[in-house]
Amino acid sequence: MxxxxxxxxxxxxxxxxxxxxxxxxxxxxxxxxxxxxxxxxxARVQPGAVRDALPHEPPPHGDSVERWLEDLDRIILPGIxxxxxxxxxxxxxxxxSGPGILAETITAALNVNGMLWKTCPALTELEQVMVGWYARALGLPGDWFGMITDTASTSTLVALTAAREAAGVDVREEGLSGIRPLVLYCSEEAHSSVEKAAVVLGLGRRYVRRIPTDERFRMKADALDHALREDRHEGRLPFAVVATVGTTSATAVDPVPAIVEVCRRHGVWLHVDAAYAGSAAVAEEFRWALDGCQEADSLVANPHKWLFTPIDCSVLFTARPEAFRRAFSLVPEYLRTDVTGVVDLMDYSFQLGRRFRALKLWFVFRHFxxxxxxxxxxxxxxxxxxxxxxxxxxxxxxxxxxxxxxxxxxxxxxxxxxxxxxxxxxxxxxxxxxxxxxxxxxxxxxxxxxxxxxxxxxxxxxxxxxxxxxxxxxxxxxxxx
Ligand SMILES: Cc1ncc(COP(=O)(O)O)c(C=O)c1O
Missing domain, CATH: 3.90.1150.170 (Aspartate Aminotransferase, domain 1)
Known part of the structure; x- marks a missing residue:
């Protein structure tokens, strides 16, 4: 006993x-x-050193916290x-940051899963409020819908899925067979996550047009326009452009206002990848970086990149939440609830389970x-x-x-x-x-x-x-x- x-x-x-x-x-x-x-x-360890220092088999019986911490220092820390x-x-x-560490501890203590409003009302509502705070902090529309994901890679994948849905092709029901090739556009400096999203979405890398950049590594809007015209002319279906605010290599900012014009002209979705530089706009002198982004269909910025929030925390904003719902909402009987007038975040993404990431963003805002x-x-x-x-x-x-x-x-x-x-x-x-x-x-x-x-x-x-x-x-x- x-x-x-x-x-x-x-x-x-x-x-x-x-x-x-x-x-x-x-x-x-x-x-x-x-x-x-x-x-x-x-880390100075040789490949395999951490693996080889660990037992092959899990322990048959538990041991003490002191022993885990000893092994943390002895085996894991040198490999960090x-x-x-x-x-x-x-x-x-x-x-x-300190507030992030505190929030992660509490998140683990609570261990809630915000798949539905009902499964954790506070998670869902704090997440919605934090998305609004972050938008206002960056000078973006405070009434945009948004959600927190793990990474910008996920945010971009989810946004491009909604963009495809908005293009009027019924991939959700019919799959990709028999439809015209869908084409995605980004600059030659865009992050690899854009191309990976195209791979996951089954578009094919050859239908990702890498638009040339100018001498300051910014997408050439006229070259984008030209590429869109050419694809349309040849019977392909342009559906989305990804502009980057803060490219991975040189932190260049694509000319979003000009890109907005091109997207409007061609009726395609504009997603902005502001994973790194978006957060700079908390300071007024960097607001210019988000010029034109208010007109985008979706935008990702990562508090885990430059807002002192422990990884992982990426915020996906959108002016068109209904496209996300159309792309993703699928409610089996066991997830049906009788609550109305609330947001069930599972309806806006492919993931069901949802960590309480909003808590760390809240603590970060509260501390700084x-x-x-x-x-x-x-x-x-x-x-x-x-x-x-x-x-x-x-x-x-x-x-x-x-x-x-x-x-x-x-x-x-x-x-x-x-x-x-x-x-x-x-x-x-x-x-x-x-x-x-x-x-x-x-x-x-x-x-x-x-x-x-x-x-x-x-x-x-x-x-x-x-x-x-x-x-x-x-x-x-x-x-x-
Ligand atoms: C511009 C840009 N977009 C997206 C990403 C991918 O970020 P994540 O690791 O959150 O998927 C990065 C990563 O550095 C990036 O620089």
Whole structure:
């Protein structure tokens, strides 16, 4: 017989044990946050090291929290690349935050599933209110419908499914066979998630038109117009355009107002991928980035990219929720309810189960307030621009793109290294050496065929000294003064 409040076979942690364990985990999390800057930012484990340190079989009997935490430190921590490290400057340097950690803990404690309003009214309604807060914070229409998904990849897939439904082809009932090829448009700089959505939707990658960009990596609206005309002329069915606000490589902003015009002229859906840069619009001076987006049919922005919300949290807005309902609503008997006048979020997406992600967005807004969010975004942009100035001032550095937000694309051109192949080899090797030092982690991309290194500021702990040190490391490893 197991006493109430103690661990027994088949029993959960009792409330007292849970409380004690939460204190231990709280101490662990605080200590991690305190010391993360002294750890090597990029994991140094060899492939397979974590797997090989773990038993092949699950344990026959449970053991204690202390043992799990010991193994966490011994086995897992060395295999962590520290996204929380202030020197994490790769991809889009994202950051969680204290309020996000607190909300994730409560989310797990509640463990609710908001598939229907009835299965968690508070989740559904808080999610609707948070979508409205986020829209207003960015200067987008506050009455847009929206939902929170896991990632921008999911948000874009869901939006493009609704766009296809709105195009008047009955793929939902009839499938794709026998219909004209549907064509999707995005710039050559658009994220791979757009093309992946086309794969999942069964459109085929060859029907994704990658529209050329100008010298600042922005989609050419006239080339888009031309491509749409050509496809129509040849009997294909253009159905959606994806414009990007903050491209993944150079953070370029497509000319959305001109793209809106083209979409209107051709009667196609406009989805805006503002996964990274959308959140910059919390600060008034970056509102320009969303010019024209008020006219879009749908838009995704990720609080987990640049709004200090722990991954995962992506917000999908739409002016046309009825298209989403038509595409997705399918209610079996066991999910039917008698509640009317409410939103059942399962009707607007393919997923049924729904985490309580709105809670962390709420806590983030409550901790920072709009003014705090603006300040953090501004600080990141200032840091990136200071880094860009150093790049511009050094004769052996070359900047390869404008810096509208918090990402700097550049390469090093040491004396005597001139041809493109040698420059590419040099910069990729330099990247490896800098990353191996453990103090900073940078990633790379290609712009118009040129390899470039990227410094992406997005972490709340990143300060001037971290970027100064990163510049020093680049100089040291490149053999420059
Ligand atoms: C512009 C853009 N869109 C979409 C994505 C995909 O984001 P997620 O990881 O949330 O699917 C990214 C990722 O970096 C991105 O940069």
């Amino acid at each position: 197991v006493e109430e409040g103690s661990v027994g076979a088949g029993e959960d942690l009792g409330p007292e044990e849970l409380e004690a364990a939460l204190h231990q985990v709280a101490a662990w999390a605080a200590s991690y946050r305190r010391t993360v800057a002294s750890l090597p930012v990029l 690349t520290h996204w929380h490290h202030p020197g994490f400057l790769a991809y889009f340097g994202i950051t969680g 307030g709009l003014e705090g969010l603006k300040e953090a975004v501004r600080r990141h942009v200032r840091l990136a621009r200071t880094f860009a100035s150093r790049v511009d001032e050094h004769p052996a550095f070359e900047r390869l793109a404008p810096v509208p937000f918090s990402v700097v694309c550049f390469r090093v051109r040491p004396p005597g290294v001139n041809d493109e192949t040698a420059l590419e080899r040099f910069n990729l090797a330099l990247l490896e050496r800098v990353n191996a030092r453990g103090e900073a982690y940078l990633s790379h991309t290609k712009l118009k065929g040129k390899v470039c290194l990227r410094v992406a500021v997005g972490n709340l702990a990143t300060r001037e000294r971290h970027l100064e040190r990163t510049f020093e490391l680049l100089c040291e490893e490149a053999g420059l003064q």
